[in-house]
Amino acid sequence: MKAWFARRYGGPEVLRLEEAPKPVPKPGEILVKVHATTVNSGDRRIRACDFPPGMKTLGRLALGWNRPRQPILGTELAGVVEAIGQGVTKFSPGEAVYAFPGGKMGAHAEYVVLKQDGPVAVIPQGVDMQTAAALCFGGSTALTYLRRGGVEAGQSMLVLGGSGAVGSAMVQLGKLKGAEITATTSAGNLDLVRSLGADTVIDYHSTDVSGLAERFDVIADTVGAMDFATAQKLLRPNGRYLAIAGAMKEMLGSLRKGPEGKRMIAGPADERLEDIVELGRLAASAHYRPPIDQIYDWADMPAAHAQADTGRKRGSVVVQVAQ
Ligand SMILES: NC(=O)c1ccc[n+]([C@@H]2O[C@H](COP(=O)([O-])OP(=O)(O)OC[C@H]3O[C@@H](n4cnc5c(N)ncnc54)[C@H](OP(=O)(O)O)[C@@H]3O)[C@@H](O)[C@H]2O)c1
Known part of the structure; x- marks a missing residue:
């Protein structure tokens, strides 16, 4: 072969x-x-x-x-x-x-x-x-972090980078969980990310998300666009910053809590049979593509x-x- x-x-x-x-x-x-x-x-x-x-x-x-x-x-x-x-x-x-x-x-x-x-x-x-x-690659990563972040129906989630393999899965699967999704992307991808189910899409080139007035339960950073210090300002009390593209600093930082119960979550995603079966099931029912x-x-x-x-x-x- x-x-x-x-x-x-x-x-x-x-x-x-x-x-x-x-x-x-x-x-x-x-x-x-x-x-x-x-x-x-x-x-x-x-x-x-x-x-x-x-x-x-x-x-x-x-x-x-x-x-x-x-x-x-x-x-x-x-x-x-x-x-x-x-x-x-x-x-x-x-x-x-x-x-x-x-x-x-x-x-x-x-x-x-x-x-x-x-x-x-x-x-x-x-x-x-x-x-x-x-x-599986983006889908398993998104399922892992939705689980670790305890994302639930009615919560608000900011997805930084809604158009990559992980981000596009995070938008779709987060929406399926019932979260209200705000996602960033560049101008050429706004329609794509909206079509994946994001409630609000933001062009990160023209809007500085760190200045948003809104507060979120979860920030899923799929591209390493933010740091925990900035994320804390945008998170509600007990909010979670998911450092999916995180490095050593984020892994170490995830060991301790920030103020008001705010937490950073980092580390390698799971590779589980149950997750890929779930992704297949969702693809068959056209809930995840x-x-x-x-x-x-x-x-x-x-x-x-x-x-x-x-x-x-x-x-x-x-x-x-x-x-
Ligand atoms: N923790 C884990 O186990 C795990 C698992 C998988 C992946 N990862 C990491 O997660 C990251 C993303 O992986 P991926 O596979 O999704 O990458 P990818 O598919 O290559 O991501 C490409 C997308 O990122 C967007 N992007 C780039 N910079 C951006 C920014 N500043 N703001 C918003 N969007 C931005 C681009 O959109 P525009 O062209 O519109 O900018 C593009 O659509 C990588 O660093 C990867 O190593 C970690």
């Missing part, structure tokens, strides 16, 4: 399409022929060794000091089960599935093996392969990375691996 390898850190040009052994499912594993995958902010961060401030040493220790330890990137995918290992009861050959290998990666390949008990599920009827491939910015051919993986590198993509960038 073929797979895209990042054998060193750098720009999209470090990526090479190479031959690799087709994996064989062990007991409890399934072999999936990948049809679609995405290139997201996680893939580009690892490829570029571009970690948030204060996280570089930790990032390199965890992911590879001189080069990515797992050279095949790719955190999410959709495809068809081709073979099953001994003892597999949850899936059958021919079934269409979507999966979230997450930090284990490996989805930028023609085939992957997955544990049947991991974050993998059958694609619900009515959800196409490209959408299924893009469900990751916007797809562009679909690239398999041969154009470096171009998909280049687009993710811009920091300007709208929702997800999908790569079609097989028809």
Whole structure:
């Protein structure tokens, strides 16, 4: 089989399409022929060794000091089960599935093996392969932070960055929870973010959100556009600032409370089967759809990375691996 390898850190040009052994499912594993995958902010961060401030040493220790330890990137995918290992009861050959290998990666390949008990599920009827491939990265992050932030019906939430993979999921899933959503984005994305369910949209280039008169129960910062000190001024008592794109400073700061019970929440998102099943269910009922910015051919993986590198993509960038 073929797979895209990042054998060193750098720009999209470090990526090479190479031959690799087709994996064989062990007991409890399934072999999936990948049809679609995405290139997201996680893939580009690892490829570029571009970690948030204060996280570089930790990032390199965890992911590879001189080069990515797992050279095949790719955190999410959709495809068809081709073979099953001994003892597999949850899936059958021919079934269409979507999966979230997450930090284990490996989805930028023609085939992957997955544990049947991991974050993998059958694609619900009515959800196409490209959408299924893009469900999990932004969606799981949003579900994690809605949970950690205790977002409930009737609360007001300010989403900083409503148009990225995480932000577009946060707007849709926060709205589904019954929150009143104000979201920031740039002028070209105002209609998109409104269509995702935001009650109020703000062009962050023309309005300084730190000067808003309104107060919020939750601020979901999906892009690192604010700091906790500024967020505190916009939060109601007991409000939560979700530092989704947070660095070491935010992780340490999340250990203590601010004044009036205001808290910062940071850290890696969960990668849970229950969450991806929920995202599939919501996609099937048209309550959650990751916007797809562009679909690239398999041969154009470096171009998909280049687009993710811009920091300007709208929702997800999908790569079609097989028809
Ligand atoms: N904690 C975790 O486990 C976790 C998980 C996933 C992602 N993350 C982090 O979350 C961040 C976002 O990830 P992503 O995948 O959503 O990125 P993404 O899809 O690349 O985000 C791109 C979007 O961000 C918007 N944007 C950029 N700067 C902005 C600003 N100052 N204000 C408002 N919008 C802005 C852009 O909109 P415009 O073009 O309109 O500006 C664009 O649509 C990354 O830093 C990523 O590392 C953390």
